Amino acid sequence: MGELRLSGLSTGIDTSTLITQLMAVEQRRLNKYVERKDTWDQRKEALNTLKNMLNDLKNAASALADARKLRTYTSLSSNADVLTAESSHNAFEGNHSVVINQLANAERWVHTTGMTYKEDYVGEGVFIYSYNDREVTVTTTADTTLEAFAALINNDANNPGVTASLLHHNGAYHLVLNGNDAGSDYEISINTSNTEVWQTASPLTVKGENAVQSTRIRDLDQFSGTFAGDESITITGRQHDGTEVNHSFAVNQNTRIEHLVEEINSAFGGTATATVVNGQIRLTDRTHGTSQMQLSLSYNPGSGSTTLDLPVAAQSTQGGSTAASLAGFAEADFSETQSAQDSQIKVDGFPLGDDEWITRSANTIDDVLQGVTLSLHDTGTVQVNLTRDIESVKEKLESMIDAYNSVVTFLAEKTGYNSALKTAGVLMGDSTVSSIANSLRMPLIRQTSGFVTDIDAFLMPAQVGLELDRDGMLSLDTTAFDEAITKNYMGVLALIGADKTGSSDSNTVQFYSASDQYTQSGTYNVQVTISGGVITSAGIKAAGESTYRDATVSGNIVIGNSAFNDKGKPMYAENGLALSVDLSQDGTFNATVRVKQGFTGSLEDVIDRFLQPTDGWLTLDQNSIDVQIRNLEDRIAVEETRLSRVEQRLITKYARLERTLTLMQNQMAGLQMG
Structure with missing residues (x-):
């Protein structure tokens, strides 16, 4: 049943207004709580904004806090159509001559005669091909079309990296086999029968996980003891044609599985290729068909007491056991239209011989010039010039300066007093916030930590052009900066971003x-x-x-x-x-x-002291404000409950008064009529 409000309809007394006025008096305490909460909410919002701005400043300082990464270079090629270059902080200033003799190519084979329609049947049979020392057998049926044949090759889970496609030319569809990788190691071969493969029975492991080529022998689970200095591994077996293999090589604490693989390849003289697959050593014959190839590995501890349990190698695929039988798709039915080849270059005249070249299996080369990636596009001779990228350092400094000044401006607004509006900043009196501006300023005005007179070229940010004005705003004197970095490039970078380097x-x-x-x-x-x-x-x-x-x-x-x-x-x-x-x-x-x-690292550390997620000064300040807000919310809730009860009592009280007065008026009216 709803509450009864008479509102003076019969008595002429405006009880509703009276109750509103009385409640306004009662609400003074609630209004104070709400006003105080609003102030704390504003402070919380201001602190959140400040936290975000400090994070922006930290990120800008972090971009400058490692002198090694500041040492960047611009790369200019004298002929971008032949070669382009990109450099990193690991590069060195200078000019280099690059001669490109040939580009790396991927291998490409095309079915010569082709078929009239892509829906034509290729017939039932077995097609065998090899790529990257892996062999694949594809089986077709009487209903396999040329288009489906290409799909069988592409969708095969064992596909080692060959893409099959159809090329329409002169009224026929030709099957094209294209290697996905460039370089002489990635040749395609179409085989008349399958190839011999030997593989170790179990994997080499490290802490139970399969070893990889970079794993050191001494780290293997199969190894124990300490090297004495005369240990060795012996590789024995036979090549494809039955030629005996017997080769030993020394093993020490730095020997890796990749070295063992290299020694196996050397022992077999290029007639077979060793790889590591899931921790197992796999030796693949390079000639398909019946083979006499064999492999055995043994460890000799020499005068020491080390042990190395090398797994036994055994034939996993017998060469020649499966014959290719797909009519019209033998090796003779294909043309090699592009051979797999390595790129060949000389850098600064090296290698010296006329017929000697640096070879790589790709046209993107990143291990010839320190910190430089060369992208080859054509043959020819190109000059590559590396110059210091000073502008990028200035741009990062300007970004940090902008972020710093944003914080200073915000702090001035939120902690100062506006005499025109006669209002105080919402964070005025907050000791934590007041200390931020001074703490941020210190790395910019004091001698940078670890730098000393007569040893270091620069000791303070002001010496490389950073200036603070009377309002605490930071700026960069670019003339002073350019002079300093020209005078001592590494000295400026160290002052900015030395990252706990020492002497x-x-x-x-x-x-x-x-x-x-x-x-x-x-x-x-x-x-x-x-x-x-x-x-x-x-x-x-x-x-x-x-x-x-x-x-x-x-x-x-x-x-x-x-x-x-x-x-x-x-x-x-x-x-x-x-x-x-x-x-x-x-x-x-x-x-x-x-x-x-460097001073940017020190600035990062200062900001970290404020922003640490558990005990940072600003974090603790925020937590304190959250406590104040929660307390006020609790008080507001209690006060709202109390006011609701007070209002209900007043409504009930004045409703009774209305009824009583109405009854009295009715009685008086009855007496007068009588």
Whole structure:
């Protein structure tokens, strides 16, 4: 049943307005809660915006925080129709001459006579072809059309990389077999019968997983012990024609499976090809048909006590056991229209012989010039010029400056006082936010960590053109920057983005590495004592500290104290610092070691202190605001419940008053009429 509201219809008293006025008085406390929550909501929104802007600044600084990646180059080819080049930070400035003698090609075979229609039947039979030292047998039926035959080849799960297509020419459809890879290793052969294959019975493994070509012999599950220095593996067997194979080669701690494969190929003199498939060594004859090929591997531990359980190799496919029988599709029925060949180039006159070339199986070559990828398009001679890409560094600096200034402008607006509007910024008085601007400024105005006078070309960002004005806005004096980077290219890049690189003033104790996550940049004092070629004690302390802390020793490597606190933070600055020690002399040796970090890396670290997801200063500030908002939401909910009850009581109270007054009025009217 709904509530009764008389609203003074009979008495003339506007109880509805009266209740509204009384509730307005009661709502003052709720209004204060709502106003306070609105303020906290604005602060939360402002902090979220600030967090996003700091992330943008961090990303911009991160793009500058590795000097190695800043060292980029532009690549200019004298003839882009013949060759184009792309360079990375691993390249070196200079000019190079590249002679392209031939391009790499993929092999292509075309069925010569063809068939009138693609729907014509090829007939029942067996078609055998090889590619990339893998052989495939395709079986057709009496109902297999030429079009279906091509589909059988393409859809075969064992297809090693050949694409079949149909070419219509002079009223006939020709089957085309095209290798998917360029290079002389990717030849297509059409076989009269199948090819001999030998394979080890079980795979070589590492921790239970199949080994790959790059796996070291010493890491195999099948290997145990420590090399003495005279171990070897012997390869025996027979080639296709029965020629005996007997070849041994030395094995050491750096020998990999790929070296074993190379030795097998060498032992068989190119008559067969060894590969690694799912950890198993597979030897494929290069001549199809009946074969006398055999393979056996044995390990000789020499004077040591190592063991290597090489699996037994056995015939997995008998050569010549399956004959090709598809009429009209023998090797003689095809024409090789393009041979698989490698690209051939000379770079800066190397190799020296007229008939000697650097060969690769592709027209994209990335392992001849350090950090440069060459894309070959035609034959000819081309000059490739690599120049420093200084503009890209400036562009990244300008991006960081824009992101920095956006943060500074936002902070000024949200923490300052607008005298014209007489309003305070929503984040005014927030100590965490107030400290951000000053914290961000410090890496830009102080001496960059790990850089020292008379050793480093530049010590502070201002020396390479970064300037802060009176309002805290950052800018780049491009003239000063260009002068500095022309004067000392590597010095500028180091000041911007040295990533925990190091140096030592000692020939005995040398910088080895530092953790970009844990090691603090700066100067360290190191003391190492050597006796009998062994480190007997080692200590490290940050410059300015009075006491050395014991370091961990592993052979000739000294590692800084790696203790962490209960929050997972390093307890000491040298955490992750590693030093190498020359053990050829006995005595106590002292060294000063510097760990350098560019100012953009320091800026990243500052931002990280604010944005850490669990204990970052800004994160904690946001959590505190969330608590305030939740508390106010709880108070608002309680107050709204109380006001609802108050309003109901007032409605009920004044409804009774209305009824009482109405009754009295009716009684008075009755008396007057009587």
